Amino acid sequence: MISGSASYYGVRCFFLCILCTPVLSNILVVGSANADTFLPVARLPTEGENLTLLPGTHPEVDVPGGKGCTQAVAVSKLTDKPCSFIGQFGTDDAGMLLLKVLDEAGIDTSKCGRHKHLSSGRGYVFLTQSGSVSAVISGGSNIEGWKDWDDESGGTIPDEQLDEMLDGVKCILLQREVPEYVNLRIASRAKRRGNIIVIQDAGGEDRPISKEMLQCCDYLVPNESELKRLAESFCNEPLETDDYISCAKLLQRKGAKNVLVTRGSKGSTILTEDGSILHQSAFTLNQVVDETGAGDCYRAAFAVALLEGHSLQQCMRFASAAGSCSVQVKGAVPSSPTRTQVEDRIQTDLAVDMPRGDGQRRQGFAGIPRGGYKNDDFPFHIGSRLNSMKDRPELWSDELRTPHDFVKRQSTIPGLTCVDFNYPQHFHSWTNREAKAALDEAGLVAGAVCLRYPSKFARGAMNHPDPELRREALSLTKEAAQTAIDLGCSEVVVWSAYDGYDYPFTVDYDEKWQQLVDAFQEICDEYPSIKFSLEYKPTDENTRFFTVPSTAAALLLVDEIDRPNMGLTLDVGHMLMSGENPGQSIAMVGKRKKLFGIQLNDGYTRLAAEDGLMFGSVHPSMALEIMYQMRKTGFNGHFYFDTFPQRTDPVAEAAYNIQQAKRFWMATEGMTKEKMKKITAAHDAIAALELVDSALHRS
DSSP, X not given: OOOHHHHHHHHHHHHHGGGSSOOOOOEEEEOOOEEEEEEEOSSOOOTTOOOOOOTTOOOEEEEXXXXXXXXXXXXXXXXXXXXXXXXXXESSHHHHHHHHHHHHTTOBOTTOXXXXXXXXXXEEEEEOTTSOEEEEEEOTHHHHTTGGGOGGGTOOOOHHHXXXXXXXXXXXXXXXXXXXXXXXXXXXXXXXXXXXXXXXXEEESOOOOOHHHHHHOSEEEOBHHHHHHHHHHHHTSXXXXXXXXXXXXXXXXXXXXXXXXXXGGGOEEEEOTTSOEEEEOOOOOSOOOOOTTHHHHHXXXXXXXXXXXXOHHHHHHHHHHHHHHHTTSSSTTTTOOOHHHHHXXXXXXXXXXXXXXXXXXXXXXXXXXXXXXXXXXXOSOEEEOGGGGGSOGGGOSSOOSSHHHHHHHHTTSTTOOEEEEEETGGGSSSOHHHHHHHHHHHTOXXXXXXXXXXXXXXTOSTTOSSHHHHHHHHHHHHHHHHHHHHHTOOEEEEEOSSSEESSTTSSOHHHHHHHHHHHHHHHHHHOTTSEEEEOOOSOOSSOSEESSOSHHHHHHHHHHHOOTTEEEEEXXXXXXXXXXXXXXXXXXXXHTTOEEEEEEOBOOOGGGOOOOBOTTSSOHHHHHHHHHHHHHHTOOSOEEEOOOOTTSOHHHHHHHHHHHHHHHHHHGGGOOHHHHHHHHHHTOHHHHHHHHHHHHHHO
């Protein structure tokens, strides 16, 4: 089992290695440069409407920008070494200004074009008070200055001259504020030479992208709206789905290799050529000044980290930090952060996640001091089923529509200290950052993130017969792990309603078992700071026989997975459905230090039903032994009540569960080793029942 501090330092070491790698250059940026005019407005104008600037503000004129120029400056500042830029400029004041900015950043502009009869590019940026931006671009020389590159128009630049431009280059950054033939010409030449990474930013002119260009790109980097438009360009009709994963996969089927989608405050996600999906959350910020250059700084930082040899997850983390630095400064080029600023942002973010507490016995998981209601010294965090807050809405005076509403209601439960979220169901309407803010506001912490695979996996999640859907289920599990990190907890509970079968001869049992072993090994290795726990269940209306149907089978699986951060979450109702004595099951798992989580409830178990009744209400002697075995085996997780109060006040029900759990826990204090040895040595049932009566009466 991994302690909170060990989890933290695992994450810290994983990401800090990016801060001490020698920086490299060899990056060529081909693209646009604009002199931007910023117009501060309260909101964007509607069609036919005239707006004035915000009172007391003035336009900011000739601020250097443009996607190519911004990315080149960002690369130079992040590597502290010059990169090369190829662009086209007029000989007007704007062109002179932009070239001066690039020269002062130490960027090689010797291969740029200068045109007497063309105006330089300009951008007119509407900047709202929230920091969001919209812009109108006048391309000028960015569009008209590349005629020599266009073979179809009699371009005169030979391949040998392109080869000279590519000498020593290891990575090319492209954007779409220049003609498509420019990008295709340089990218196709780079692919012929080999060993040059091509990164295509999809931002810029709204136009289709050819299959030939897709095949030349190693990384296609759109935002969500750009991604959907590109996908629609291959369908010749609007797409009905806003699912960015589906859109990215469509582009991959058309020839794209790795698709990296930037999603603003929702972070970024990459779909790799081998089918993996990685997610990186956005950094938490108190204020956004200007988003103009954030995407460009992200892409530049990603290229820098990629060239330095870091993993894709680390590259995305570094890029996200650069983007978060950028939005706190006005202007595209001026907002480009230095290497030191990005490293400081990562360090600060790690410090926020640092374990808290005095290191004494009353430390909770993730290092957060734990305790119960009114300082009763109870040594565990306590959570309860968040979805139960939807029940009996007439007893609640506020709205009950979103997870935020449910958290607010849970915060009124005496003694409740943590919240377990379902993923992805509880994250459709808010970001990880917003969920964390809601917890902070409510005075609660995150306990765990619990996988609830959507119905598209009805034939299996990690066991699905389609390898592509198995990979998608695995990627969803990794997203849940990142969400746990963002929320400040260290546990992901995996329960699939679908990994199993209904009839004999339906599946290859050995194959399904090995698929689970391989999947959990991969996620455990990729997220060593997260404790992954399997919540088994014997049967369900969705799946008659689960691949892992019992505690013993679950332990065997954990043994084969053989990872220190892999364990089990035991649900009392599931153990009862399996015909098990929960105390014995806890003893088996706890002895091996693999009991990561416990879900408390009770039930009659009629016809294999999962009743989800209040803890200890049906089997009080079993409830007492559950607490005894957890105390004996040194349980160090948190208590979670998985109950279904459809007819009961869910707040009062959770409060009663908390009271009962504490009562049973305290009742085990007098069960000394000597007393228990005397009873068990004689197999004395009468003495055991008298012990239960005495303990519960005493509590």
